[in-house]
Amino acid sequence: MRPDLARFAINQITTPNWTMAQAIEGYAAQGVGGIACWRSYLDEYGVERTARHLRDAGLWVASLCTSAWLNAATEADFDAAIEQNRRILDNAAAIGAPCVVMVVGGLPPGSKDIAGQRARVRDALHTLAPHARSVGVKLGLEPLHPMYAGDRSVLNSITVANDLCDELGDAAGLVPDVYHCWWDPAFESELRRAGPERILTFHYCDWLVPTRNLRDRGMVGDGVADIARIRGWLDEIGYSGVFELEIFSELDWWTRPGDETVRIGIERCTPYVGALGDTAKDQA
């Protein structure tokens, strides 16, 4: 039986050696429903050309990755980053992406003030919210694993991300990721608190034991995250959105041909990306 991939997307960073055109063709060829696009590939291929190619290939867009970092050392550079993020939101709208994944940057150069930088990021999100609303693209708050707090994002907790969503209303939502959140004792309760509408897309991947470096994310099934249980929580809260494969893997998956990564990714994700779990309940 052909797998049900209507809710399944692949994040383009999973096949980093492919251009935008190759990723669109490569995913569509194997029946994947959607794609999460990255800015560097989008800029290279062009926004309009990407939008047209996506339509022609019949792929929907899960998100645009990622925001510009908000950890500038000066106020002028900070304002420039805000403006850059407005343009990124525009581009997301142009390709039909429902959200921009907010990876907000680590500490500003020379700073040790993580609480201060978190407050600054919060202000930035409030500043960006009106523009996000005006173009119909949500700020996708992705809590990154605490091991990235220094250099990639000071947003490291799904609890804090939910708090921010409470403040930002319909301008924002969550982008939970198995790799970043699997360890968190509050992961389940915060997904329940979020509810189905707030979850914009859901990242699948795995945590390897041992983990060899800070870019050693595992393919679904190769690690210790309990994907079946997590999918169960999402069904229980009525989540009907996207399941997205995203793998950063310097030592393994990034070295393989894209076709192989996509084929194995589909095999591994198929049990966890099918139709709504509550279909079964409706029939019961």
Next chain:
Amino acid sequence: MRPDLARFAINQITTPNWTMAQAIEGYAAQGVGGIACWRSYLDEYGVERTARHLRDAGLWVASLCTSAWLNAATEADFDAAIEQNRRILDNAAAIGAPCVVMVVGGLPPGSKDIAGQRARVRDALHTLAPHARSVGVKLGLEPLHPMYAGDRSVLNSITVANDLCDELGDAAGLVPDVYHCWWDPAFESELRRAGPERILTFHYCDWLVPTRNLRDRGMVGDGVADIARIRGWLDEIGYSGVFELEIFSELDWWTRPGDETVRIGIERCTPYVGALGDTAKDQA
């Protein structure tokens, strides 16, 4: 002026190439007040010989590191690990260590059930509590960084550690560590919740940017953790206990001569390990 090192200890893993005897002599020679001992060195040198050497050198003991892991796959092996931890508590008492640092292990082999393993660890701590009380040694709960949840410890949050301390009463306390907790938005509030008596020893180190692997802990001052601010919190809550330097550093500090690491460690820690902050308040 000679630095005030009365509250300062070095954790023996910081100078892993030294034997127990070399560490005792090496720390005492430079005026360090205390030592945190590791089991492998203790077993090699002998418990009685270590206790005598510590007395002769005038060093106090901050802790014994670490507990035996509690992630056995079978109940028989789990029971054996409990019994082994009782003997480790006995050894801690014999060398005058006020606590055993509980590094509880990651997931059992083949398991993806982190919530189940956390429940099992909780049960184990309750099982160990009476023996801990009877020998006068506390269970030192050290929340480990979430990046170690798979393979070293499923206890990854100071909030959960405080919850466990609430349950375990005077059988347990906290061993907070800058490297493990610096990123946590709840670090300050959970230290305030703990209060001074519950903190058994406090680990200094730093988070490097970039962090190159999972054993790349920084020397105090080389990273992005705000040690001065953290020391300020501890003074505000009235903490009068130990400050302990602990560095895991495969690529740097572990390759250096022990004397050099101790000398630089003292230089870097001196601003943060002096007499009680509230001495100043008493005089004000």
